[in-house]
Amino acid sequence: MHPVYAALVHYPVVDRRHRVVASAVTNLDLHDLARIACTYGMGGVYVVTPLADQQEFVRRIVGHWPTGPGAVHNPDRRAAMRLVQVTGTIQDAVASVEVREGLRPQVTASGARAHPGALGHADWRGVRASAPQLLLFGTAWGLAPEVFAAADHVLRPISGDGGYNHLSVRSAAAILIDRLLGTASG
Amino acid sequence: MHPVYAALVHYPVVDRRHRVVASAVTNLDLHDLARIACTYGMGGVYVVTPLADQQEFVRRIVGHWPTGPGAVHNPDRRAAMRLVQVTGTIQDAVASVEVREGLRPQVTASGARAHPGALGHADWRGVRASAPQLLLFGTAWGLAPEVFAAADHVLRPISGDGGYNHLSVRSAAAILIDRLLGTASG
Numbered sequence: 001m002h003p004v005y006a007a008l009v010h011y012p013v014v015d016r017r018h019r020v021v022a023s024a025v026t027n028l029d030l031h032d033l034a035r036i037a038c039t040y041g042m043g044g045v046y047v048v049t050p051l052a053d054q055q056e057f058v059r060r061i062v063g064h065w066p067t068g069p070g071a072v073h074n075p076d077r078r079a080a081m082r083l084v085q086v087t088g089t090i091q092d093a094v095a096s097v098e099v100r101e102g103l104r105p106q107v108t109a110s111g112a113r114a115h116p117g118a119l120g121h122a123d124w125r126g127v128r129a130s131a132p133q134l135l136l137f138g139t140a141w142g143l144a145p146e147v148f149a150a151a152d153h154v155l156r157p158i159s160g161d162g163g164y165n166h167l168s169v170r171s172a173a174a175i176l177i178d179r180l181l182g183t184a185s186g
Numbered sequence: 187m188h189p190v191y192a193a194l195v196h197y198p199v200v201d202r203r204h205r206v207v208a209s210a211v212t213n214l215d216l217h218d219l220a221r222i223a224c225t226y227g228m229g230g231v232y233v234v235t236p237l238a239d240q241q242e243f244v245r246r247i248v249g250h251w252p253t254g255p256g257a258v259h260n261p262d263r264r265a266a267m268r269l270v271q272v273t274g275t276i277q278d279a280v281a282s283v284e285v286r287e288g289l290r291p292q293v294t295a296s297g298a299r300a301h302p303g304a305l306g307h308a309d310w311r312g313v314r315a316s317a318p319q320l321l322l323f324g325t326a327w328g329l330a331p332e333v334f335a336a337a338d339h340v341l342r343p344i345s346g347d348g349g350y351n352h353l354s355v356r357s358a359a360a361i362l363i364d365r366l367l368g369t370a371s372g
Binding site for chain 1: 202222265344353357368
């Protein structure tokens, strides 16, 4: 099985009125996703934002842990934060995985809406046999339509009991990564 | 199947040195757990804290959505926040579920450490047949030992690929609720 990477995408995403925007980076999103990636043995986490000040913000958070005061204070967090890096675009994240793995990754988009031809979560496990994978998680109101159109795979949305379907990106990423990469033990 | 409630516990929990403390409420924890509870058709979410100022903080966040400016701005969030209420102790949350359901709930504790006799996640689904359930999630470094000792059930920890096991309470709650209450579809 090939390695799996995650990308937390801040552009292009949509706002509540479906306009394409760049969203702001949230400190806790980074921490949560890094710790999930570490728990599930993922290859790494890309924080995708084209905004220079936001890139700098991410580097400051990440830099605090591997070498800064956080490294001594909280070594577990350090191990997780080592997995995180910033890129300006989704394409740059794809290129980075290709350099690291020597193989171009397939891109899998996730979101709260149904898409024709979307892959079930159990079925997705099979695609890992053919190539490294980059899982995209959209912040704000989700990934822009162009991202879904360009992706190699789209995942079915998480559905619970009722019609309500408004999880935070933190929760959605946790649940999806567990469904895609988790072992059934526990 | 009986209804399932969640409690986000801020006391008694332990800090990094295993001392029993009361932790501070985090705004995003409330939002994430309320939205998960709404998605998975749970009965409600209790925020457990004995500290008066923290209780007031929770009421302010929750009150913003059902009737305040948030109700108009974001109706989806309102539906989720309606599920949240504050109690001073875990016992008060148990008593509240008993009043609502007419049956005393069983208490299930969750955490990152292994416990003898802990229930597997698939096995837990069976306990819903006998009584309403209250799932406890510990903030800070997890629920205090006395909470595990008093619980009717303890869940096995979430384990990923490696030995790393330091998820945020937000991530752990999302993954566990999906494993316990999720349908396999998707």
